[in-house]
Amino acid sequence: MLKALRLAVLALVLAAAGWETAVAPPSLHFPRDHGAHPAFRTEWWYMTGQLGDSGSRRYGFQLTFFRQGLDPSAPEPGQSALRAHQVLAAHLAIGELGSGRMHFAERRRRIGGGLAGAADDDLDLFLEDWTMRRTQEGTVVIAASDRGTATALRLELAPAKPLVLHGEGGFSPKGPAPGNASVYVSWTRLDARGVLALGGSTAQVQGQVWFDHEWGTSQLGPDIAGWDWFGLRLADGRELMLYRLRREDGSAASESAGTLVERDGSSRHLSSADLVLEAKTWWTSPRTGARYPATFHVTLPLAGLDLEVRPQIPDSEIDGRGSTGTVYWEGPVGVAGSSTGEGYAELTGYVASMAGRF
């Protein structure tokens, strides 16, 4: 019925009143902080990575859980437990690198009522039968399937490096005002093995995966239209995360930043002054007409990196209007230049401005 809510749920133009905001480096405790932070308005858990089967087939995938708070107040007596104080949405996208086909499915449910939940003491998310859970052994198991697109994915992921706290101890400022910030942590490299089903055939797959966990309330500054984000795993054992916050006029905001993770797992915060990010080619979506940058030139002199980042599936536009209300580009990328590698890129705000949304 209600397309009404498609656009609206994660796109709520809400006053931040009643929500907690990230204003200073938090004191993080794991595994507790792998769990949900319902006092903050938005939160997401992203898994992106490249997988290969025993043959030559290569895949890119994304499984993301989004949590959106609608009402920060505690339930009142007599109130229904089904009140949608918190909503969980999830995106599953599997791309075939050979054919360039992208398969996308989405889910959405309120937290409560037993069909969706997000634990607040560890990584334990479920949205209907889609799950993302940390096990006793410290691995993470993710599972999601969709009958409409005939896709299914089940992976066990083992962190190959320690957790990275971006910014200052996980505190990641994204705008000029206090509270224009998020808490942002990542496992930049997880070893994955599992099963991937696509169009009726099932394959054992393995590969490497990136995990992001980020939460905040009014994290973006008021004039930010969108962002271009990259999580790259370089062949030399390093990882590079960087994002460019774009203003409405297309210029990069000074809060654009990144993190360089060394082979030993130590990390270094990168400010916008440390890097140059330049779009080289463009791709226009035949469905939305949005014009996305495709190939990027990334220069990071302090690390001696001069990279070309190229999409492995040009049409990786994700239409999440049935769940999060957003349309964005999220797909696997290859890295060439001074170092090679692979990773994922996320380009938002090209269809509609994200201003005021996060």
Added chain:
Amino acid sequence: MLLRTFFLRPVLRRPLRFVTTVIGVAAGIAAVVATVAASRAAVASLREGVNEVAGRARLEVTAPAGLPEELLGRLLPLTGDAVVVPVIEEIALLPALGDAVRVLGVDLLVDTQVRDVEPDAAVLASGRAANMLLVGSGVLLPQRLAERLAVRPGDPLEISIRARRRTLTVAGTFAPRRFASVWDRVLIVDIALAQELFGKVGRLDRIELVPRPGITEARLTAAARLLLPVDVTVEQPRARAAAASRMVRALQFNLTALSGVSLFVGAVLVATTLATSVVQRRGVLALARSLGASRRQIARSLLTEAVAIGALGGALGVAGGVLGARAALTSVRSTVAAVVRGVPATDIRLPLWLAALGLLVGVGVSVLAAILPLAEAVRTPPVQGLVGERPAFLHRPSRRRAAAVAAVFAVLAVALARAPAWDELPVAALLASMALLGVLLVAVSPILDLLARGAAGPLARAAEGTPIRLAIAALAAGRRRASWGAGAVGVAVALAVAIGTMVHSFRTTVIDWANQGMRADIWIRPLAATTGVQVGRLDPEVVRVAERLFGKDVIDPFHTATAYAGTQPVTLAGGEFAVVARRGGVTFRDGRDSRAVFAAALAHRAAVVGEPFASRFGVCEGDTITLHVADGTLSRKVEGIFYDYSNQQGMVVIDRNDFLRHYPDDGPRELALFLPSGVDPAAARDRLLAALGGRFFVEALLNRELRAEVVAIFDRTFAITRALQAVAAAVAVLAVLTVLFALLGERRRDLALVRALGGTRLQVAGVVAAQAALLGATGAAGGLVVGLAIGFVLVKVVNVQSFGWTLRFLPPWPSLAVTGALVTLACLLAGLAPALAAARMHPAEALREEG
């Protein structure tokens, strides 16, 4: 040419008769079309409503008293195969509309995958609207309703839920893609808000399952059953629609049967009109025959008249039926709303087939009614028609044969009346009524004959007057014509008497029942819609306020819920037995004092059951009944069986505390207050309403008001029936009038002879008037006897079979006597005009014509 002579000319000359006949047919057709259209509209909109509202949901998880919301979580393993959707579907009153609306509580976050309702652009763009709907008290309205109420997004919308005044916020409107009428009276809110509004926090009415691609219903059903408790049902939405239709069907049948009676009255009218017109025009017809017109031509012209009457009457009837259907729908809607939780649409759409059928039935009935007169007209040799009918030529009807046929009909009627209901419908009993009318029609001619012959001697001597003797002789002579007339009078009287007897028996029984049973001083119930639809229950808060004001021991809240006897839905009710045991009030079938019965029921944790339940399930006092209720089964001994005319589904009443152990307190359907003696009920009502302080939409009725309302509801329900009674009486008078004119035509020569032999004008007029009175009296007497018999069948068989109600057989003697007298008087008056015509007749001319 013939057509103009035989059809147009009489019509133009006597437009009143033609018009009356047409109206008679129209009335019959209208009654049938109205009831069929109204009940079909109600049933169809229910079925359509269930299917449309179910959307893509293929399976529904339900239980008699709803489901705990935890079951949603139990279905988690199913979520890969199906979208799992919680639903609350309730009714509420929209005071601004004065009508009931359906409130659909759904999970607005997933419902896109279930239902096709397109919200407007403003809602699409607004995050505020979404917030209002999901965490506020936002409601979505159908666009047409929003326009009608002139509300816009952001406006408050007042609604009465369980009689409590609630204010929602209009979050937006939606435009249904199809079946706009289904959604016309539907408000959409989020499931959580629905739970809160209807006091169903933690509970759901049903869970819908929308299979994902490649999943079969059977597989989903099997998987769901494995996950759910055994007392929960997993079935297709249309099963719910079918159950609703089944409940409405009995009602539909009774209405249709009743309207069939009016059609029958119409048919009798057509037959009488045509028969008399044949008789009247017999001279002209004979002339035409002797001048060379063929039988076929004569037949064609008569048939044309019948078809014209039928078609005109049919067309008028169909048009009138549509208007009538609107009125009928109101009563059907209330019944439907009471039986199933739905609000049928208010639109009447006349299906083409029904319009065609109405026309066809009109024509068919007319043609059928024309067959006998037609045979008569065609068979009569021209010469007989030309010389006028004389007793000597008359083919004497075989009395023995007639008596035998009448006896066969009578035996058939008795057998049919004793036959059991057919599929819970009183088909045989209604056929028995038809057979009784058959007895009347067959018997009337020999009776008249007998009367004429038998009375000719002693009666005429006793009456010492020429007029009566002549009248009797004339009747005997023209008895075939006369028997038509008396038969028509008889059938009309019989129908009027039967209907009158049924209504009177029913009304008196119900009034006595109300007087004995309704002992409380004040009744409080949710405000009803202006359409009469009772909406929902009373908020439990109302009970608490009343308890605070008057004390717990004078209050009898009456709760109802649906339970199942086997697979049949019945009403399970909870009343405060302790209060009723003190104050009494209900009439029990075995005549015991209600206080003793309730005290015993309270002491033994027993139930009392309504008579319809007892007759439906063959239950007697002392038996133990078992029902499927919300939390399993409930077995109770039956302490007493009470008369119950408020319910035909069957009702089981247990103590309220017992009831609330099985069903959650959703609030009672009504609340009865037994005030201590000396307390002024009106003042107490004012106190109560003041204490409720405008927070609730309730009606509080005093004892006499409620009883008056019972009678008013009764009279409203039987308004159509009473109108039929009037039509029947009118038909009787009309029949006499036309028959007398015909007889007069035949007896012209005899009357002229009487005048020529010295009879006065007064004497001649007296002959004709006496004829009329005799005819009327015979018809009235026969009709009275047969009418009482039919009334007996209606009261004692049809009612019991269709409703399970025992009614006393109470013919309205005074009004029956008045009816008989009135019909005879009407016949006399009707005879006046022909009598005057006879008196004015010039004897010489009349004799010469014959010459």
